Amino acid sequence: MCIFCQIISKEVESEIVFENDDIIAFKDLYPKAKHHLLIVPKKHIDTIKDLNENEADEELVGKMVLVARNLAKDLELEGYQLLFNVGKSAGQVIFHIHLHLMSNG
Ligand code: 5GP
Ligand code: ZN
Numbered sequence: 001m002c003i004f005c006q007i008i009s010k011e012v013e014s015e016i017v018f019e020n021d022d023i024i025a026f027k028d029l030y031p032k033a034k035h036h037l038l039i040v041p042k043k044h045i046d047t048i049k050d051l052n053e054n055e056a057d058e059e060l061v062g063k064m065v066l067v068a069r070n071l072a073k074d075l076e077l078e079g080y081q082l083l084f085n086v087g088k089s090a091g092q093v094i095f096h097i098h099l100h101l102m103s104n105g
Helices: 003-008 055-074
Strands: 016-019 023-027 035-041 081-083 099-103
Touching: 003 023, 003 035, 016 055, 023 055, 035 055, 055 099
Parallel strands: none
Antiparallel strands: 016 023, 023 035, 035 099, 081 099
16 A cells, blocks of 8 residues: 555554545645645545546546645645646656645745
């Protein structure tokens, strides 16, 4: 099981900031900004490349972006970055889709 699946199943600890049936969000263990959260679908998908052209995956990615927006709003962030690393050469290390939310305020 991948590390994010283990976080989802609570076998591995993390600082969870949001959770619903589809999505979990937690603090990045090695933050690269003052605020660095990871928004992760509970369904294991390796990379953005593996998304299907169907409504379920469209909805899932849409929900990830909206969760990120809502968390940023809760934190009263004025500006922030939303980032998907896709593939090893682009810096993807964990092969379970995740959206980085990063901000210094
Ligand atoms: P990637 O480079 O794959 O887009 O991002 C993976 C992110 O996961 C990195 O920013 C890294 O710091 C974070 N990370 C790696 N292992 C763990 C972990 O066990 N717990 C948490 N909370 N974050 C992790
Ligand atoms: Zn996984």
